[in-house]
Amino acid sequence: MITTLLILHGLIAVALLGGITHQTMAACWPARNNEGFVASFRAVNGARYTNANIVLYIVSGVLGAVIYPTYRLMVTPYLLNARLNATNGGFELKEQFVAVGLGMLPLYWLVWRKPLEPKYASARAATTAILCFIVWYSFLIGHILNNVRGLR
Amino acid sequence: MNNEMTRVFPIYAAAFAIIYVIVEQQNLPLFTYHPRQGQFGWLRELSAAPNAPAMHWFGWIFTSLIGAGVVSLAALPLVKGREPPAWIGWAIPLAVMIVFVFLFRNFFLPR
Numbered sequence: 001m002i003t004t005l006l007i008l009h010g011l012i013a014v015a016l017l018g019g020i021t022h023q024t025m026a027a028c029w030p031a032r033n034n035e036g037f038v039a040s041f042r043a044v045n046g047a048r049y050t051n052a053n054i055v056l057y058i059v060s061g062v063l064g065a066v067i068y069p070t071y072r073l074m075v076t077p078y079l080l081n082a083r084l085n086a087t088n089g090g091f092e093l094k095e096q097f098v099a100v101g102l103g104m105l106p107l108y109w110l111v112w113r114k115p116l117e118p119k120y121a122s123a124r125a126a127t128t129a130i131l132c133f134i135v136w137y138s139f140l141i142g143h144i145l146n147n148v149r150g151l152r
Numbered sequence: 153m154n155n156e157m158t159r160v161f162p163i164y165a166a167a168f169a170i171i172y173v174i175v176e177q178q179n180l181p182l183f184t185y186h187p188r189q190g191q192f193g194w195l196r197e198l199s200a201a202p203n204a205p206a207m208h209w210f211g212w213i214f215t216s217l218i219g220a221g222v223v224s225l226a227a228l229p230l231v232k233g234r235e236p237p238a239w240i241g242w243a244i245p246l247a248v249m250i251v252f253v254f255l256f257r258n259f260f261l262p263r
């Protein structure tokens with residue numbers, strides 16, 4: 001059961017990664033045309049991703065919270081005994097970053113609300129980029145931890 | 153959503169981040185979860201045994217959600233006349249993230 005939840009957590013994280021990365025590129029590095037792979041990647045309508053990204057962030061967080069007690073009981077003691085301090089600290093940072101990102105979601109929704117307001121342009125780019133960093137960091141740390149010691 | 157309400161969102165994000173770092177450092181969870189026993193308890197509870205950790209993270213989040221909600225409600229009358237700057241909603245959480253990196257630095261420094 002916990003393995004199924006972990007895989008689901010990972011799949012939702014992948015969907016969120018795609019959505020938030022597209023949106024960050026659209027906000028921070030908008031494309032003038034959609035010719036070529038990179039320009040096409042940047043040339044999306046960022047506002048269309050907002051609600052989906054919020055739902056995915058919350059669902060991914062809830063699934064992570066469901067898995068977390070098993071992690072505390074099975075993985076954390078292993079990391080401490082093996083003195084894998086950086087790996088353990090990476091996860092400790094992840095949980096704080098995810099929490100800070102959760103508090104930013106209402107603002108994220110506001111700055112992407114249609115019609116897009118020019119006065120929020122810099123806040124839109126910054127908020128999305130920070131959330132993008134949190135999602136990427138969390139994904140990579142989760143992946144590393146799963147490689148070091150999976151939930152079983 | 154009401155425009156008056158949405159004006160406090162930058163304040164909410166900033167307040168959440170500040171309250172969260174204080175709550176985490178002072179360990180002030182709204183509740184504690186004991187995963188070995190599968191039990192919840194109000195506020196901060198200690199581990200029942202060395203191999204039965206007490207989890208406070210869920211409680212920190214709820215303390216911060218409520219705290220930021222209270223701050224935002226208190227700020228509502230202030231934002232009726234003028235809109236707070238949106239940058240506080242991302243700059244302060246970003247600063248808090250950097251503070252966390254500093255606070256957790258010992259995990260990454262060689263011993």
